Amino acid sequence: MPSTYKPSKPNHVDFLEATFRRIFPQDTDVRAQAKARLEQLTMPYWALGDLMDLAVDLSGMTRSLRPPVQRKRVVIMVGDHGVTAEGVSKFPSEVTAQMVYNFVNGGAGINALARQARAEVTVVDMGCAIDLSALVTAGKIISKKIGPGTANMALGPAMTRTNAVLAVEAGIEVAEQLASETDIFATGDMGIGNTTASTAIVAAFTGKSIDELTGRGTGLDDAQFEHKKKVLERILQINKPDAKDSLDVLAKVGGYEIAGIAGLIIGAAANRKPVVVDGFISSAGAMIACKLEPFVRDYLICAHRSVEQGHAAMQEKIGCKPLLDLKMRLGEGTGAALAFNVVEAAVAVLTEVATFAEAGVTGTPVS
Template structure:
């Protein structure tokens, strides 16, 4: 009964996800066509302005109140030696973020974005900070199971993880205009690579990178682990919950839910790098219209990232050779949203400025 109720809640959220509003897209494009500059001279920023108008149903898209949601989770597959760092670094980095000493803190601060850390499935219980401002516990379990030998989680746990993300979006929405996705979980490029291979149809070799900086020998081993995980679990590439159940992480499920929740609320969600995009792919499999609310921040160094973006028919705003995660790329991209909105609202048209147009 509990599982049926959870799935019902997820389905009800998906029923509230609609494409962008074409009338606002048309109005935004009409204004941008008449701005005092050569036609579409600000390129992708103008495309982004059209998207923001369509997402928010507004010619003055609200983007000032920004929230970076950093999902944390541990992974049983780290036992296979797929990461360059020990599993306890997940806990240590959560504390670093809470102490405002991480990359995400620096970039979010400059972007005027608040940071919320969510424990989706870390090994640690975080007793010392579980009630601290900027920390939220939605723990499903203390880490996933080892995907090399079986499913990462049960189907019920997968649905719970996605629903937890939806609940976070709903709870924060009253004070948030734009969501940004982030994550912290040692070993999480391994399930993300597995998800990328299954959903995009690319080979494991094509989508798997060095993550935290493993060497070539370790990369070969990582590829073998991922191949066995896919062979053992046989996920259904068209079923987001099945893919999450068999391969995912709790933070990946939480990110998927956050994106679904944001889309249902007609709020933009800026998706960070490789792991965040694995979460976006899960959300996209569950409800394809969710892509209308996703803004891809950047193209990661991880080779599978662009394939995942292509699967959703989305293009990244930047290519800066980023590979940190945590939400850093999404935090940086928040500046682009401010810029795109300013172009739409602050630049005069030829008629407003009394400037002669091109003959």
């Protein structure tokens, strides 16, 4: 596999549009059937609350009263950011590649939680600054590399518009490649500096101030935190991303891994696969995906609420309520892997009701 991603389609906009035309809203008939079955539970009406809502959503997404969720997969998109040259992160960009090797060796937080959830972990190089071709050749990661990291967005656009489209397309292709062996996807990320890019994205789309949206990322002290906010102000002033044009926002202040997450979500939705969206960085990708094709929203499950300050604004903009709020901020897909357990619980409730209904055994809701 080449070290740098080569497009498989000569006209990328046509490819994106063709993918969008495969994305439809949830099936309302199946949702109604799922709701009717859940109402047979012997308990106060809808007493399992959000768990029952999730079961209905999963039925609508998958067009099934027995939503398949056994084959779970966390896809970690990897990309470096030129803006790290501005000192916005506590760690150097070399840590991105170091973490990729940690993922491959099974020693990261996501590996522990994925094992517990019986989920596969797939790593995709979208734009790591360091050559990872040895891992690609060994079949340990997938290469969709657009380039060795983005440009410094504090000096100008992070990437060209063409590369932004290529990166989204690459994410779609990953979803297409894995869809036949995956029932439910989860998004993950790795890229030093990507909280800066994600903050710029949410600022562009919401119009909220940098003070309202900026978090401490990898654990910045007060001086570093204030510096990061000043850099973000400069990024927005120099680039002036157009909130009405999601590709403009992505190209000017995004990242290759964020674009890959957006593409993965779009590709999963085109294959009618639910996507559990992890935290702050993944939600930036989800915002891009929903702006490109609004029906994508019907396939999203927001895993958790990150402690990153701008995450709540992202989820409000997407219209997605988080399943968990555990003050997590690791990324990697860890919150999504943990949320797989909630997804399985929702399906278990629905499936057991379906089993009883098919056997002619029904309960009486308690008033």
